[in-house]
Amino acid sequence: MPITAVRLDDSFWLPRLETNRQVTVRYDLEKCAQTGRLANFAKAAGRQPGDFKGTFFNDSDVYKVIEGASYTLAEHPDLQLEAQLDRLIDDIGAAQEKDGYLYTIRTIQPDRVQQACGKTRWSNLAHSHELYNVGHLYEAAVAYYQATGKRTLLDVAVRNADLIDRTFGPNKGQRIDVPGHEEIEIGLLRLYQATGEPRYLKLAQFFLEHRGRPAGRKRLYGPYHQDHMPVTEQTAAVGHAVRAVYLYIAMTRMARLTGTREGGNQKYAEAVKRLWRDVVTTKLYLTGGIGARRAGEAFGAAYELPNATAYNETCAAIGEGLWNQQMFLATGDAKYIDLLERILYNGFLSGISLEGNKFFYPNPLASDGKSPFNQGSCQRSPWFGCSCCPVNIVRFMPSIPGFIYATRAADLYVNLFVGGSGTMKLQGMPVKISQQTAYPWQGKITIRVDPTAAQTFALHLRIPGWAQGRPVPGDLYTYLNASTKPFTLRVNGKAVTPSLRHGYAILQRTWQAGDSVELDLPMPIRRVLANNRVQADRGRVALERGPLVYCVEGIDHQGRVSNLVLPDDASLTARRRPDLLGGITILEGRALKRPRPEVQKTEGQGKEEQGPGTGSNDPDQPAGRPVRLTAIPYYSWDHRGAGEMAVWLRREKLSRKGPEK
Ligand SMILES: [Zn+2]
Numbered sequence: 001m002p003i004t005a006v007r008l009d010d011s012f013w014l015p016r017l018e019t020n021r022q023v024t025v026r027y028d029l030e031k032c033a034q035t036g037r038l039a040n041f042a043k044a045a046g047r048q049p050g051d052f053k054g055t056f057f058n059d060s061d062v063y064k065v066i067e068g069a070s071y072t073l074a075e076h077p078d079l080q081l082e083a084q085l086d087r088l089i090d091d092i093g094a095a096q097e098k099d100g101y102l103y104t105i106r107t108i109q110p111d112r113v114q115q116a117c118g119k120t121r122w123s124n125l126a127h128s129h130e131l132y133n134v135g136h137l138y139e140a141a142v143a144y145y146q147a148t149g150k151r152t153l154l155d156v157a158v159r160n161a162d163l164i165d166r167t168f169g170p171n172k173g174q175r176i177d178v179p180g181h182e183e184i185e186i187g188l189l190r191l192y193q194a195t196g197e198p199r200y201l202k203l204a205q206f207f208l209e210h211r212g213r214p215a216g217r218k219r220l221y222g223p224y225h226q227d228h229m230p231v232t233e234q235t236a237a238v239g240h241a242v243r244a245v246y247l248y249i250a251m252t253r254m255a256r257l258t259g260t261r262e263g264g265n266q267k268y269a270e271a272v273k274r275l276w277r278d279v280v281t282t283k284l285y286l287t288g289g290i291g292a293r294r295a296g297e298a299f300g301a302a303y304e305l306p307n308a309t310a311y312n313e314t315c316a317a318i319g320e321g322l323w324n325q326q327m328f329l330a331t332g333d334a335k336y337i338d339l340l341e342r343i344l345y346n347g348f349l350s351g352i353s354l355e356g357n358k359f360f361y362p363n364p365l366a367s368d369g370k371s372p373f374n375q376g377s378c379q380r381s382p383w384f385g386c387s388c389c390p391v392n393i394v395r396f397m398p399s400i401p402g403f404i405y406a407t408r409a410a411d412l413y414v415n416l417f418v419g420g421s422g423t424m425k426l427q428g429m430p431v432k433i434s435q436q437t438a439y440p441w442q443g444k445i446t447i448r449v450d451p452t453a454a455q456t457f458a459l460h461l462r463i464p465g466w467a468q469g470r471p472v473p474g475d476l477y478t479y480l481n482a483s484t485k486p487f488t489l490r491v492n493g494k495a496v497t498p499s500l501r502h503g504y505a506i507l508q509r510t511w512q513a514g515d516s517v518e519l520d521l522p523m524p525i526r527r528v529l530a531n532n533r534v535q536a537d538r539g540r541v542a543l544e545r546g547p548l549v550y551c552v553e554g555i556d557h558q559g560r561v562s563n564l565v566l567p568d569d570a571s572l573t574a575r576r577r578p579d580l581l582g583g584i585t586i587l588e589g590r591a592l593k594r595p596r597p598e599v600q601k602t603e604g605q606g607k608e609e610q611g612p613g614t615g616s617n618d619p620d621q622p623a624g625r626p627v628r629l630t631a632i633p634y635y636s637w638d639h640r641g642a643g644e645m646a647v648w649l650r651r652e653k654l655s656r657k658g659p660e661k
Helices: 014-036 037-044 058-076 080-093 104-108 130-148 152-167 185-194 198-210 241-258 267-283 316-329 332-353 388-399
Strands: 004-006 405-408 411-414 418-428 429-437 444-451 457-462 477-479 488-489 497-502 506-511 515-520 525-530 538-543 548-553 564-567 572-578 584-593 625-633 648-652
Touching: 004 014, 014 037, 014 058, 014 080, 014 388, 014 488, 037 080, 037 104, 037 525, 058 080, 058 388, 080 152, 104 548, 130 152, 152 185, 152 198, 152 241, 185 198, 185 241, 198 241, 241 316, 241 429, 267 316, 316 332, 332 388, 332 457, 332 548, 332 625, 405 418, 411 429, 429 457, 444 457, 457 497, 457 515, 488 506, 506 515, 525 572, 538 584, 538 648, 564 625
Parallel strands: 411 457, 564 648
Antiparallel strands: 004 418, 405 411, 418 429, 429 444, 444 515, 457 506, 477 525, 488 515, 497 506, 525 538, 538 548, 548 625, 564 584, 572 584, 584 625
């Protein structure tokens, strides 16, 4: 659904979107001005003197803010913001070279570019981000055009895409190469959809086809760039996590756009399903985060999921969220929305402060409150030298309303539970759907269906995996007590037992204006265990309630959480705390405080926090001192000063007879 067809009226997401609109958009623009990112365009246009400032891919940050600002404009006209963007877009247009080339560093100082740029145009595509930058330009141009109807930035994008189309291709005199950082493929597909120009679709396909294929190219870049084998043959998610998911988004979009009509494209659909399975069953953090390794901002090996050193770049969570939305659109399967939901409420949302002006670049699942994991800080930072994450958040946050509903022929999907309404057409007939809910704090959702005239269609309500005793597909994570009180569903007050398919409860009937559906998803507190192959989580347990992953912070536990042990039989209760962290539901109970056994202090892949006997039922262990346990939603951590944090707590199994297995 287009974001303009959806109106939010809830107490969880609406405040975050409003903060994004009123604080983060302006804040990011201001930071782009302060750091010379905006001036680089004026300098390239010859409107301002001076050298290029910053890093060669900084142009992309500006495009991403324009994209995000455009989404907010689409819903909230703001003449002042629009005028500011118009001035900036005028500079961008003037910065573009005559033939369409746009890369401010080379235009400003062609003989003194940074090393990664390569001496001449396109000469170091593995690292120059020349094509990456303009991919974000195309996305921004489409967003700005759709929000305002103005073609100025779209014309800039088209001139640039036409240059790329003349430059790259299989014909004589053209280049065969691919970008080192995927993104232009997504931009081209969006530009194709906005303009109908089939050359852009073909060009996107060209870049996908030549990735991992040596024919006609000087060299392959290797697995860090997902350029080690043809994309349709890749089975494991490898390399730089953001690059990887941007590639998968493009492959999924390509499969959707072309269906089976061009032979090879069904192969994209099959490849992304394999890659998705690899991520979800071996490389996914409980928070939805991906990219375990700091080195190379990359995926780790299967089951390599360390907590304190988890990288989990905010951009990777965003890309993964967008990918899962595309996977849903391609398949109609709710499991992709389950993952999108996990990312939205946890691994993405942790990336930005409640106030909207501080950011995490990595999102670890444990912190000692001292190690500067966040580009030199152990807390959220106001900005980064490489500020991809803050400007990615600003475009992703206002995209969320578009994920709530979907339609296809005579099917209406309710994917996310967010108060508000959506207006759409089903088989040409207008239908309005509204939700009332206190989700994610409560699982009761009241839906009202209002077709303008009685209409027969199927309402698909997503029944989240967590409500069916399954945190994620596969066996990477499981609930300690899988049995769960079943959800209930009522239509106009009468209990119904719907058929369940692809993760949806399906209500097929003739709908009348004012029909109501009540879905009740029980939200018990769940204990989560990781697959035993995840070394960092062995002997540990995590807590979830509804779609939220919880964590514990030092401030609630006299400064220390690494010495907490949670017995399996310790009862836990949920309590609403409207006064805390913007209003949250905390989990409370009794835990034990017990000194940690020998800890191996090896910072690194998968070994940093496991010691012998950790959390096991070693009968020689001291019983520990009972303490009060308070857990808060993971997304809300680090708002009360620097301190320890942990998602995975040491676990004491019910039986003390001896270690299992
Ligand atoms: Zn980033």
